[in-house]
Amino acid sequence: MGRSRRGAGFGRVEGFTNVVMPNVLSDETSVSDWQLLSLTAEGDEDAFRRLVERHQDRLVGLCQRLLGDREEAMDAAQEVFLKTYGQAGSLEPKGELFTWMYRVATNHCLNRIRRRKLAQFLSLTPDPEGEGANLDPADDAPDALATLESRRRWRKTRQEIEALPESQRVVLILARFEGLPYRQIGEILGISEGAVESRLFRAMRRLQGAQESAASGVSR
Amino acid sequence: MDRTTEKQLLRLLVGELSESKARELRQRLENEGELRQEFAALQERWESLDLPPLQSVHPSFTSRVVRQAVTGPSVGAVGLGRSTPLWTRATAAVALAGGILVGALLVSPSESEDWTAWDAVELTQAEVYWETMSVSSDDLVQEDLP
Numbered sequence: 001m002g003r004s005r006r007g008a009g010f011g012r013v014e015g016f017t018n019v020v021m022p023n024v025l026s027d028e029t030s031v032s033d034w035q036l037l038s039l040t041a042e043g044d045e046d047a048f049r050r051l052v053e054r055h056q057d058r059l060v061g062l063c064q065r066l067l068g069d070r071e072e073a074m075d076a077a078q079e080v081f082l083k084t085y086g087q088a089g090s091l092e093p094k095g096e097l098f099t100w101m102y103r104v105a106t107n108h109c110l111n112r113i114r115r116r117k118l119a120q121f122l123s124l125t126p127d128p129e130g131e132g133a134n135l136d137p138a139d140d141a142p143d144a145l146a147t148l149e150s151r152r153r154w155r156k157t158r159q160e161i162e163a164l165p166e167s168q169r170v171v172l173i174l175a176r177f178e179g180l181p182y183r184q185i186g187e188i189l190g191i192s193e194g195a196v197e198s199r200l201f202r203a204m205r206r207l208q209g210a211q212e213s214a215a216s217g218v219s220r
Numbered sequence: 221m222d223r224t225t226e227k228q229l230l231r232l233l234v235g236e237l238s239e240s241k242a243r244e245l246r247q248r249l250e251n252e253g254e255l256r257q258e259f260a261a262l263q264e265r266w267e268s269l270d271l272p273p274l275q276s277v278h279p280s281f282t283s284r285v286v287r288q289a290v291t292g293p294s295v296g297a298v299g300l301g302r303s304t305p306l307w308t309r310a311t312a313a314v315a316l317a318g319g320i321l322v323g324a325l326l327v328s329p330s331e332s333e334d335w336t337a338w339d340a341v342e343l344t345q346a347e348v349y350w351e352t353m354s355v356s357s358d359d360l361v362q363e364d365l366p
Contacts, residue, residue: 056277056282070275082289116308119308150272154270154271160269182236204230
């Protein structure tokens with residue numbers, strides 16, 4: 001129960017007690033993120049490539065969940081990597097590099113959402129978020145009915161999440177879909193664990209309220 | 221039910237409760253029907269949240285990022301470039317064209333002596349719009365979360 005999502009993909013790296021890295025890298029865990037970044041700062045292109053390969057799936061995934069659009073998520077993740085590259089020589093090896101990248105990605109996506117809303121306000125075009133943008137990933141469902149049902153569920157989830165205030169929305173996504181512990185969410189967002197808990201709690205309460213009013217609307 | 225217990229249930233659900241506290245709460249769940257019901261509803265709500273599975277990034281993405289990093293941004297990537305969604309660029313273009321068209325319809329050279337002044341007003345509005353659309357992401361990224 002519960003813990004199943006938590007910490008999935010994370011593991012301790014021997015020799016770097018402060019560094020937590022994805023297990024998917026078990027074949028090359030002898031080199032930490034910080035080491036790769038240090039090599040990048042020295043002009044080692046291959047080190048940067050390895051850093052990108054190591055984190056691209058999760059970063060694009062996070063951006064996609066925040067933005068609701070695959071293409072935009074890839075652009076956002078690219079900008080995060082470029083920022084990482086640009087700051088390779090100046091970043092202090094403190095904590096986990098990935099947490100820093102997550103923080104930059106989260107801020108960057110929130111900025112994009114704000115710009116999107118501004119553009120929408122100025123142009124009066126429909127908000128693609130509200131339409132549940134880009135809900136057509138690779139089709140793994142065995143039949144059409146199941147596919148339809150999945151899409152209905154995804155759209156509903158996206159609508160519910162988008163109805164949340166920004167601060168609660170981010171915490172919910174990081175906790176529910178990224179499976180991150182309160183501590184790490186707090187580090188990413190620069191808030192305390194207590195604040196993470198409160199935001200998640202309020203988000204769940206809001207979802208409950210929304211689901212209850214939707215249910216009462218249907219029964220009426 | 222009090223707020224503390226509700227938070228404890230959420231902590232249990234997401235795996236944030238210490239082993240001893242989790243054991244304690246599970247014991248209560250066995251004995252208290254209302255608490256059990258509340259936890260089941262919370263769990264159902266949590267698990268009903270579902271988004272599409274994530275796909276692996278295409279290997280060309282890695283090459284693109286590394287190339288961009290090493291060579292720096294291309295000329296086309298400045299301002300409303302590759303990173304700006306197509307619909308945003310299209311909207312900006314339509315708004316700009318609309319502004320120019322409105323300006324052209326409202327003022328013709330024969331009706332206005334001061335044609336250049338009108339032109340300047342339209343251009344200023346358009347510039348403001350383009351400025352808004354091409355805010356540097358680096359500037360924005362520095363902002364703290366609310």
